[in-house]
Amino acid sequence: MKVNLKTLSESLGLSQTTVSRALNGYTDVAEATRRRVKEAAAAMGYQPDPLARRLATGRTDTIGMVFPFNATEFGDHRFGEVVAGLTEGLAKHNMDLNIIPTRPESELETYARIIDTRRVDAFIVGWTQVHDPRIALLQRRGFPFLAYGRTQTDKPYPWFDFDNEAGARMAVERLIGLGHRRIAIIHAPLSFNFAAQRFAGYLAALEAAGIVRDDSLIADARLSRLAGYAAMHALLARSDPPTAVLIDNNLAGVGALRAVGDLQLRPGRDISLIVYDGVSPDIPLPYRVSWVEQATGERTGLKMAEQIVAVLNGKPVGRIHHLAKPRLVPGETDGPLDSAMAAAGAPAVAPAPPQAAPEPRPRARKKLASPLS
Amino acid sequence: MKVNLKTLSESLGLSQTTVSRALNGYTDVAEATRRRVKEAAAAMGYQPDPLARRLATGRTDTIGMVFPFNATEFGDHRFGEVVAGLTEGLAKHNMDLNIIPTRPESELETYARIIDTRRVDAFIVGWTQVHDPRIALLQRRGFPFLAYGRTQTDKPYPWFDFDNEAGARMAVERLIGLGHRRIAIIHAPLSFNFAAQRFAGYLAALEAAGIVRDDSLIADARLSRLAGYAAMHALLARSDPPTAVLIDNNLAGVGALRAVGDLQLRPGRDISLIVYDGVSPDIPLPYRVSWVEQATGERTGLKMAEQIVAVLNGKPVGRIHHLAKPRLVPGETDGPLDSAMAAAGAPAVAPAPPQAAPEPRPRARKKLASPLS
DNA sequence: ATCCTATTCCGAAGCGCTTTGGATGTAAAG
DNA sequence: CTTTACATCCAAAGCGCTTCGGAATAGGAT
Numbered sequence: 001m002k003v004n005l006k007t008l009s010e011s012l013g014l015s016q017t018t019v020s021r022a023l024n025g026y027t028d029v030a031e032a033t034r035r036r037v038k039e040a041a042a043a044m045g046y047q048p049d050p051l052a053r054r055l056a057t058g059r060t061d062t063i064g065m066v067f068p069f070n071a072t073e074f075g076d077h078r079f080g081e082v083v084a085g086l087t088e089g090l091a092k093h094n095m096d097l098n099i100i101p102t103r104p105e106s107e108l109e110t111y112a113r114i115i116d117t118r119r120v121d122a123f124i125v126g127w128t129q130v131h132d133p134r135i136a137l138l139q140r141r142g143f144p145f146l147a148y149g150r151t152q153t154d155k156p157y158p159w160f161d162f163d164n165e166a167g168a169r170m171a172v173e174r175l176i177g178l179g180h181r182r183i184a185i186i187h188a189p190l191s192f193n194f195a196a197q198r199f200a201g202y203l204a205a206l207e208a209a210g211i212v213r214d215d216s217l218i219a220d221a222r223l224s225r226l227a228g229y230a231a232m233h234a235l236l237a238r239s240d241p242p243t244a245v246l247i248d249n250n251l252a253g254v255g256a257l258r259a260v261g262d263l264q265l266r267p268g269r270d271i272s273l274i275v276y277d278g279v280s281p282d283i284p285l286p287y288r289v290s291w292v293e294q295a296t297g298e299r300t301g302l303k304m305a306e307q308i309v310a311v312l313n314g315k316p317v318g319r320i321h322h323l324a325k326p327r328l329v330p331g332e333t334d335g336p337l338d339s340a341m342a343a344a345g346a347p348a349v350a351p352a353p354p355q356a357a358p359e360p361r362p363r364a365r366k367k368l369a370s371p372l373s
Numbered sequence: 374m375k376v377n378l379k380t381l382s383e384s385l386g387l388s389q390t391t392v393s394r395a396l397n398g399y400t401d402v403a404e405a406t407r408r409r410v411k412e413a414a415a416a417m418g419y420q421p422d423p424l425a426r427r428l429a430t431g432r433t434d435t436i437g438m439v440f441p442f443n444a445t446e447f448g449d450h451r452f453g454e455v456v457a458g459l460t461e462g463l464a465k466h467n468m469d470l471n472i473i474p475t476r477p478e479s480e481l482e483t484y485a486r487i488i489d490t491r492r493v494d495a496f497i498v499g500w501t502q503v504h505d506p507r508i509a510l511l512q513r514r515g516f517p518f519l520a521y522g523r524t525q526t527d528k529p530y531p532w533f534d535f536d537n538e539a540g541a542r543m544a545v546e547r548l549i550g551l552g553h554r555r556i557a558i559i560h561a562p563l564s565f566n567f568a569a570q571r572f573a574g575y576l577a578a579l580e581a582a583g584i585v586r587d588d589s590l591i592a593d594a595r596l597s598r599l600a601g602y603a604a605m606h607a608l609l610a611r612s613d614p615p616t617a618v619l620i621d622n623n624l625a626g627v628g629a630l631r632a633v634g635d636l637q638l639r640p641g642r643d644i645s646l647i648v649y650d651g652v653s654p655d656i657p658l659p660y661r662v663s664w665v666e667q668a669t670g671e672r673t674g675l676k677m678a679e680q681i682v683a684v685l686n687g688k689p690v691g692r693i694h695h696l697a698k699p700r701l702v703p704g705e706t707d708g709p710l711d712s713a714m715a716a717a718g719a720p721a722v723a724p725a726p727p728q729a730a731p732e733p734r735p736r737a738r739k740k741l742a743s744p745l746s
Numbered sequence: 747a748t749c750c751t752a753t754t755c756c757g758a759a760g761c762g763c764t765t766t767g768g769a770t771g772t773a774a775a776g
Numbered sequence: 777c778t779t780t781a782c783a784t785c786c787a788a789a790g791c792g793c794t795t796c797g798g799a800a801t802a803g804g805a806t
Contacts, residue, residue, distance in 0.1 A: 004792055015756045050490045051428045052792035055761050069457040084442040087474045099472035101460045117423045229657040258657055284602040284631055377762055388786045425762035428791050
């Protein structure tokens, strides 16, 4: 049978008030009583009805994360880690994370609906844009949230972010240190906060080294494997291809590495590659990728959980910031310019691509039939 | 200011009861009154508080889907489609879908917790196992759910499923029709309902054609790209490799195709491949994959939404079933056995793999250094 | 003996909605 | 003119919990 506060308190000979307060850790209840109550509650399997509790307190103890579903993959491999960390971190505070799916075109309406129906206490806003309408909405409505990635707005707001600019800069500086000058970047749309920042880091590193920016080495690519593939393909098909490339996200990174492989080039020797954020461990690759590592997703999630709790506890939002420092993890996909040069001068080491008759081919030169048809 | 039933009804000079009933479509309120109420509600921006409504009705209008997060990808590309369809279908009934993340090891506890705290009206249980403890739990607790994929249990329960056996059978029959005899399968762990069914279809097709089952052509692979890659690699490294392979899931499919590519073999000529469920459109591939198509994820989701609504409306669960028929979509990755034979006899057309000296190589024979270290 | 101060407990009022079981008024039926 | 039958509307009782504002009891201080 259903045991609620009423039955519990009656069976204990106490008032509902006292039982409730005992269970919720108020100090105005004797320790002995509290123990009795707790034991009885456990014995009878009492579980406070969260619906009732919510109505009474106005809180839902749930954090929302609206997730726009397109028909492709459901986020990258980092996303899963972050969610896992977030879940765990929130659990410590007896809170739940809810992922609320939405069609991409009605994302804003979904936010509005969730706010109106008070289904969550706060949001976590991911994949922030430089100008983010979701954050504008949340600020206008005065609804608590934590931005996962910064954005541009006058009003203060709480955020978690990585030092993307520093990370990209480190990566490019390393490539420069290896002797590279023709350094390309494949970046996600610059409307994304992270892409804009990483791009800025790329430019800063070049400028600091006195390398003039070459716009033809800058490839704007959608956030997808396919786009990364196409972009890398295009870069390598040039008559004067870059000797090094920074790919600013792991999805495009997978595609870019694929393109390099399809062209029979060997990363680290024929061309140097650094992938921001690495690639999913579930991608079969014969080498370790050089990458810029951010804090692991789990740690990120845990930290964000703390932050969102702080937000809900009324800590001034202008004070809730965390900037995680990235780290460069050298792998086998970057190397000194010399080796690339040597390779370029030497006879073909890499065999011809499939379907093409073998021929000496210093570097990818001819435009191969693109798989993207 | 906050407008609730009380203020609304007072401003209208009506009772809360009438306003509530007017808004909720009861027939015992005059049409004129209903109109007045609705207009006022719209004008004042009245939104019934779902928390209060839930407490009163006991329903949450939310369907839950607990999702175990491992640190890798967040589901395959079909998952996103299904969720999208589900969301849309539920929206028609003013219901929401909630994805509830959990650590894989505590999945069952998460179910229990959600049930205890009555956060959702019903669950959708995905990735069903042949013997599924989650379904056992839900049945024991008498909690409504819809299984996405069948399972083994005595008690009747509602499910949505694909005719996996027929699908696999069709695929293998096609390969047989193309002349193949040495047909391998790379399958997910058979504890998965879909894998067991597809495997059964594979065996049935072989048997019907009088081909003796060869256990060495049966590869058990985790549900991942990497596992598919390794499995295919192993199959092709044999001295007597198969001439055709059925891969029973799209994740392993990507890996398998990758392995074939890395070995410089051309699918459809050197070896025939059919991937159950196709591969993500975001994978760069120079050919169209032959695959077994199930209903699109969107349609699947929509159908499931209807089903779960039926469950909640009390339709007998033993009557809520849907078996979707798969369809074979021919692509370029399968072909007649002859071509494979011809290729095997002819001089090497495919160049040697990178890092290995070119040599005539009829078919993948020597074990290449595996990228999986 | 009286007054204070803790300490511990509890009555009752919500939170905002749904729903049961009438109450009221009006028109059709007898 | 009284009944009966609808058609409308509403008072009040929950749903199960939290919390405000005391109340009661027991010591200690005066």
